[in-house]
Amino acid sequence: MAKIDVSRRQLFKGVGALALGLTLGKILPPKAQAQKINASRWPWPYVKLDPKTTAELAYESWYHLYCGAAVINSVFSQLRKKVGQPYLSFPIKGFMFAEGGVAGWGTICGSLLGANIVTNLIIGPRLTGNPTGTLMGSEIMQWYTEAKMPLYVPKNPKVSPDKIPHTVSNSPLCHISVGKWMKKAHKALHSPERRDRCARVTASVAYHLVELLNLWKEGKYETEGEFPSGEFGITAQYNCEDCHGENVPEPPGEED
Numbered sequence: 088m089a090k091i092d093v094s095r096r097q098l099f100k101g102v103g104a105l106a107l108g109l110t111l112g113k114i115l116p117p118k119a120q121a122q123k124i125n126a127s128r129w130p131w132p133y134v135k136l137d138p139k140t141t142a143e144l145a146y147e148s149w150y151h152l153y154c155g156a157a158v159i160n161s162v163f164s165q166l167r168k169k170v171g172q173p174y175l176s177f178p179i180k181g182f183m184f185a186e187g188g189v190a191g192w193g194t195i196c197g198s199l200l201g202a203n204i205v206t207n208l209i210i211g212p213r214l215t216g217n218p219t220g221t222l223m224g225s226e227i228m229q230w231y232t233e234a235k236m237p238l239y240v241p242k243n244p245k246v247s248p249d250k251i252p253h254t255v256s257n258s259p260l261c262h263i264s265v266g267k268w269m270k271k272a273h274k275a276l277h278s279p280e281r282r283d284r285c286a287r288v289t290a291s292v293a294y295h296l297v298e299l300l301n302l303w304k305e306g307k308y309e310t311e312g313e314f315p316s317g318e319f320g321i322t323a324q325y326n327c328e329d330c331h332g333e334n335v336p337e338p339p340g341e342e343d
Contacts, residue, residue: 126173129211129220134169135301136162138294145198145293146241149286155185157286158201161293162300177208188261196261198292202227205296210303222312223299228259229312230295232324236264237287239294246283258329264288 145161152160159179166174182204184190185197203224210220235253252271256264265276265285274280302308315323 126176129209129215129217131173131209132170133166133209133300133304135304136165136297138297138301141165141297142239142290142294143242146239146286146290149289150245150282152180153183153186154197154285154289155201155204156180156182156197157289158198158293158296159204161290162205162297188265193260193262193265195259196231196264196288196292198289199224199228199231199259201289202292202296206300209300219303219308219310222310222314223303223308225312225314226310227292227296227299227312231264231292232257232259234291236268236291237284238291239287241287241290244283245286246280250280251284251287259324263329 141161144164145157148160149157156179159177159182163174163177163179182201185200188194188196189200203221206223206227207220210223211217213221233255235255237251237253240248250272252268254264254268254271256267258264265281268284269276269281272280272284299308
């Protein structure tokens with residue numbers, strides 16, 4: 088039998104490499120191990136998704152991820168299975184902070200924040216020279232403000248549909264959208280009806296998001312999105328009077 092001469096250093100190197108390989112094998116899913124991650128190259132690979140399936144995923148996941156992360160999950164969980172990377176490595180639960188208009192502050196509706204994250208990651212941000220991802224997000228926000236929410240009725244609703252009235256927010260802000268609905272429904276913030284209403288709004292946004300992404304994938308998408316700042320000279324929305332009344336601030340012009 089041939090003599091095997093292995094030094095202590097070589098032995099420790101081999102054991103260390105084996106341990107590292109076993110550790111990575113536990114941390115990373117099989118697809119992630121086999122594919123090279125390149126999340127900074129756009130567009131990300133996308134395959135057309137079914138809007139109804141996506142909406143159902145958003146509705147159900149709202150109850151443990153809430154609005155923003157639920158929209159992201161409804162799209163990315165499917166693409167993890169159909170595409171793999173970079174979706175396998177994306178930390179969906181890290182965006183649960185979007186609930187309640189971002190950390191409960193009632194600013195942008197979390198479902199809209201989630202939709203903008205999805206469009207800007209799949210299509211790419213403006214810095215790539217292609218503004219479509221940002222404009223699609225803007226279009227979804229405008230659509231949200233004008234729609235009689237919630238639009239989507241889930242297959243197995245947790246609350247009877249006749250207890251969920253429809254309202255038009257005229258704003259992308261959570262506290263206005265939810266507040267108008269609560270006033271019409273006469274329901275408190277923590278009521279089952281209000282919670283189910285927001286789950287349905289999240290499903291409605293996810294449905295429309297996939298509709299637009301599918302058009303983009305087919306090369307048929309023509310954006311209707313705009314940048315309000317270009318019109319007003321300040322970051323703004325189109326219903327300033329709802330909050331400011333006649334006291335809408337006028338920013339100085341370029342020459343000032």
